[in-house]
Amino acid sequence: xxxxxxxxxxxxxxxxxxxxxxxxxxxxxxxxxxxxxxxxxxxxxxxxxxxxxxxxxxxxxxxxxxxxxxxxxxxxxxxxxxxxxxxxxxxxxxxxxxxxxxxxxxxxxxxxxxxxxxxxxxxxxxxxxxxxxxxxxxxxxxxxxxxxxxxxx
Amino acid sequence: xxxxxxxxxxxxxxxxxxxxxxxxxxxxxxxxxxxxxxxxxxxxxxxxxxxxxxxxxxxxxxxxxxxxxxxxxxxxxxxxxxxxxxxxxxxxxxxxxxxxxxxxxxxxxxxxxxxxxxxxxxxxxxxxxxxxxxxxxxxxxxxxxxxxxxxxxxxxxxxxxxxxxxxxxxxxxxxxxxxxxxxxxxxxxxxxxxxxxxxxxxxxxxxxxxxxxxxxxxxxxxxxxxxxxxxxxxxxxxxxxxxxxxxxxxxxxxxxxxxxxxxxxxxxxxxxxxxxxxxxxxxxxxxxxxxxxxxxxxxxxxxxxxxxxxxxxxxxxxxxxxxxxxxxxxxxxxxxxxxxxxxxxxxxxxxxxxxxxxxxxxxxxxxxxxxxxxxxxxxxxxxxxxxxxxxxxxxxxxxxxxxxxxxxxxxxxxxxxxxxxxxxxxxxxxxxxxxxxxxxxxxxxxxxxxxxxxxxxxxxxxxxxxxxxxxxxxxxxxxxxxxxxxxxxxxxxxxxxxx
Numbered sequence: 001x002x003x004x005x006x007x008x009x010x011x012x013x014x015x016x017x018x019x020x021x022x023x024x025x026x027x028x029x030x031x032x033x034x035x036x037x038x039x040x041x042x043x044x045x046x047x048x049x050x051x052x053x054x055x056x057x058x059x060x061x062x063x064x065x066x067x068x069x070x071x072x073x074x075x076x077x078x079x080x081x082x083x084x085x086x087x088x089x090x091x092x093x094x095x096x097x098x099x100x101x102x103x104x105x106x107x108x109x110x111x112x113x114x115x116x117x118x119x120x121x122x123x124x125x126x127x128x129x130x131x132x133x134x135x136x137x138x139x140x141x142x143x144x145x146x147x148x149x150x151x152x153x
Numbered sequence: 154x155x156x157x158x159x160x161x162x163x164x165x166x167x168x169x170x171x172x173x174x175x176x177x178x179x180x181x182x183x184x185x186x187x188x189x190x191x192x193x194x195x196x197x198x199x200x201x202x203x204x205x206x207x208x209x210x211x212x213x214x215x216x217x218x219x220x221x222x223x224x225x226x227x228x229x230x231x232x233x234x235x236x237x238x239x240x241x242x243x244x245x246x247x248x249x250x251x252x253x254x255x256x257x258x259x260x261x262x263x264x265x266x267x268x269x270x271x272x273x274x275x276x277x278x279x280x281x282x283x284x285x286x287x288x289x290x291x292x293x294x295x296x297x298x299x300x301x302x303x304x305x306x307x308x309x310x311x312x313x314x315x316x317x318x319x320x321x322x323x324x325x326x327x328x329x330x331x332x333x334x335x336x337x338x339x340x341x342x343x344x345x346x347x348x349x350x351x352x353x354x355x356x357x358x359x360x361x362x363x364x365x366x367x368x369x370x371x372x373x374x375x376x377x378x379x380x381x382x383x384x385x386x387x388x389x390x391x392x393x394x395x396x397x398x399x400x401x402x403x404x405x406x407x408x409x410x411x412x413x414x415x416x417x418x419x420x421x422x423x424x425x426x427x428x429x430x431x432x433x434x435x436x437x438x439x440x441x442x443x444x445x446x447x448x449x450x451x452x453x454x455x456x457x458x459x460x461x462x463x464x465x466x467x468x469x470x471x472x473x474x475x476x477x478x479x480x481x482x483x484x485x486x487x488x489x490x491x492x493x494x495x496x497x498x499x500x501x502x503x504x505x506x507x508x509x510x511x512x513x514x515x516x517x518x519x520x521x522x523x524x525x526x527x528x529x530x531x532x533x534x535x536x537x538x539x540x541x542x543x544x545x546x547x548x549x550x551x552x553x554x555x556x557x558x559x560x561x562x563x564x565x566x567x568x569x570x571x572x573x574x575x576x577x578x579x580x581x582x583x584x585x586x587x588x589x590x591x592x593x594x595x596x597x598x599x600x601x602x603x604x605x606x607x608x609x610x611x612x613x614x615x616x617x618x619x620x621x622x623x624x625x626x627x628x629x630x631x632x633x634x635x636x637x638x639x640x641x642x643x644x645x646x647x648x649x650x651x652x
Contacts, residue, residue: 009318012582016324023331026346036612040338040345043600047331054324061320070581077376078577081369081549082570088553089566097554104553105546111376112542123543127550139204141558 002063007070010062016055023048077111084108096147097136102128156282163282163509167517172215175208176514179216180521183223188231188533190541192548193241194224195480195587196371199363200548202488203555210492211507215514217488218468221481222518225424225464226270226526229457230533233262242424242460245432249445249452261394262453263530265402267523269458273410274519277465280414281472281512285501289473292498297605298616302626304599307476309630310419311588313637314426321584329589332357333596340604352564359487361556361565362593365572366579366586367480368552372545373577394450402454405435409458417463418470419478427463428456465515472508473498475598480587483594 004010027048033039084107091100105127109120135141146152166172186197198220205213225242232238233250246266253262295303308326315322335346336356347353394402412434413427435455436445443449468485470476475496477483489496494504501508526533556569579586610616618624 008582009321012321012324012584015578015582016328019328019331023346026348030343030345031341034612035607035614038604038607040341040343043603044331044334044345047327047334050327051324051331054320054327057320058324072377073581074373074377078373078574081373081376081545082574084549085369085553085570085573086567089557089563089570092557092563092566101550101553105550108546108549109542111545113376114542116542119543123546127547131550131554135554135558139207141554142561143554143557 004062006062006065006067008062008067009058009065011070013055013058013060013062016051016058020048020051020055023051080111081108084111091149092143092147094147094149096144096150096152098128098132098145099150100147101131155286156279159286159509160282160513162505163511163513166211166506166510167215167514172212172510172514173517175212175216176219176518177521179219180223180518180525183220183225184227184230184522184526184529184533185223185536186220187224187227188536189227189539189544190231190237190375190537192224192371193228194221195363195484196367197224198481198484199360199367200551200555202360202363202484203558205488206491206559210489210494210504211510213488213492214485214507214511215518217485218511218515219518219521221464222270222274222461222515222522225460226267226522227533229266229270229460230263230526230530231537233266233453234259234534235537242428242464243457244425245428245456246453246460248432249447249449252446252448253450253453256448258448258450261398261450264394264527265450265454266457267526269402269406269409269454270461271519271523272406273413273458273462274465275516276410277414277417277462278512278516278519280466281469281515282509284418285469285473285508285512288469289498289501292474295498295622296620297602297609298620298623299626301599301602301606302617302623302630303474304476304595304602306626306630306633307470307478307595308588308591309633310478311591313633315585315588317583317585319634319637321582322588325579325584325586325588326592329592329594330596330599331592332362332589333593334600339597339601352562357593358556358559358565358568359491359594360559361568362572363484363487363590364552364556365569366576366590368548369569369573370576370580370586372548373573374580375541376545398450401441401450404438405431405451405455406458408434408438409455410462412455413459413462414466416459417466417478424460424464424467424479427459431455431459461519468511468515471496472500472511475500475595477591477594480590483590486594 027041027045030041031039032041032045084104087107088100088104091103102124105124106120109115109123132145136145144153182201183197186192198217201220205216228238229243229246232243232247233254236247236251238244238247250262312319312322312326335353338345344354409431412431416426416430432452432455435451439445439449439451441449441451445452467478467482470478471482471485477486486496552569553566556565559565576586606616617627
């Protein structure tokens with residue numbers, strides 16, 4: 001039985017193998033060509049090959065060398081931060097900058113280890129006001145402050 | 154004198170009201186964000202990139218350069234006062250700088266850092282003015298084979314200097330290059346790796362990648378281990394050193410400037426190498442009764458001069474060859490490309506206003522730092538203690554607004570979120586994201602030169618070893634990689650990074 005002795009190397013290798021597989025799939029649609037007249041797929045093919053080799057070396061090294069454990073992953077923070085950003089992308093056009101940013105900022109505050117209602121609401125208000133002033137009024141970004149979902153334009 | 158007239162021409166462009174204003178804003182914003190917990194120069198520049206896209210190229214580059222010095226200076230300030238270097242270039246500053254601060258000599262350390270940086274910046278400005286044009290002239294004779302080899306050397310050096318595993322660094326470079334190939338093929342226009350989606354038609358947005366990996370990924374990492382920052386409450390009024398102290402810093406500043414300037418030009422160099430090298434040199438030469446590590450002023454003067462000199466001379470390969478020597482320069486190149494300028498030796502002749510304006514503005518920016526920072530130090534100290542729980546929502550907000558504003562496309566916001574997660578996991582798995590960014594930025598150019606060189610040689614890869622310049626560069630690149638893989642060097646390298 002093989003045991004994973006170096007988890008960091010092993011999982012890096014695994015992650016890279018998955019990425020290499022995705023690119024390898026994408027390569028099937030591309031003309032490779034020759035070294036003389038390279039097609040769109042030639043350079044990416046070489047790179048995908050190199051990535052696969054490095055990934056395999058890392059997987060092997062995961063079994064053969066000793067390394068530290070990966071350590072705890074802050075899943076909660078990871079999830080909340082990601083969702084709050086995605087939420088901004090989804091709601092911006094509909095809600096407009098002010099409500100969308102308020103939602104994003106408020107949600108993101110939950111990623112902290114200890115959530116404090118006063119601080120969270122305070123930081124949301126201050127940030128939204130500051131961003132409205134700096135980015136819409138100051139820099140004149142073409143984003144509407146209130147979008148069609150809340151009766152704006 | 155060519156240099157003088159060129160510099161005068163540059164000052165004409167750097168000293169317009171608009172450019173001075175944006176230089177000032179850049180330096181101020183850079184320092185402001187640089188002293189905040191958890192934000193180094195790369196994250197700061199990545200975050201502020203989109204603001205500069207609407208500006209004319211000269212002004213945008215001047216502002217970005219200002220942000221860079223500002224952030225670096227901010228990093229030194231936190232290194233001295235809280236023992237938390239915000240960026241790798243000021244790691245060694247923290248060793249003795251913080252000890253000085255603990256002895257109540259924070260003012261002296263800060264003054265030394267500021268003056269040393271300013272002096273180094275001044276010298277480096279002249280060096281760039283003197284060396285960049287001839288280097289660009291040489292580069293103009295380069296064919297595609299030389300360019301390809303030069304870029305390979307740059308990437309090899311980045312790998313050799315990356316922390317941790319060489320294989321991982323190599324994998325990161327290749328992954329960066331591969332991500333860079335997404336989007337339309339330059340020659341045939343064929344869509345590559347778009348997986349049927351129109352969102353990938355132009356490839357991955359550079360800002361989304363940089364902000365995700367360096368901004369958002371960093372946040373998740375910081376939330377994992379909330380650091381407690383207690384700045385030293387020492388008297389900051391005693392800024393001006395005594396005569397003896399002043400004498401003690403002159404030689405280290407000079408040596409640091411020299412070392413930093415030379416090491417900054419090397420591919421893979423930049424601010425970091427110089428500061429480490431300078432620290433070990435000063436440690437060997439020191440006649441100070443106070444041992445290094447216990448608050449020797451030379452340990453601040455040398456490395457601080459070196460990192461600023463290196464930060465500045467690392468612009469030389471970027472401006473003349475279009476090769477980024479570190480992640481900051483990769484961001485600069487990304488910004489140039491977005492501005493519609495192809496980085497390379499043609500910049501000096503085609504865009505002299507950009508080139509000379511930027512160089513002279515570096516000196517202006519350094520002067521501003523000196524004037525701005527010493528009186529404002531009280532404000533910076535207060536900013537250092539901003540709780541991270543209030544800070545990270547602000548970073549998220551700025552990144553969201555910024556990345557969206559680049560092309561008003563929500564897809565870039567999602568991409569940034571994805572790269573945030575990827576960036577977090579890469580660092581967690583001990584993979585440095587810097588080589589990935591370098592690869593991503595020069596990927597398209599590297600491929601173009603490779604394809605051109607192979608067309609000219611009719612598919613013979615030996616062309617890279619037949620032309621003398623190209624062969625030299627290639628051999629250097631191979632040497633760099635072989636050397637770090639040798640067991641004896643490997644051990645030393647690991648020790649050096651641990652220090």
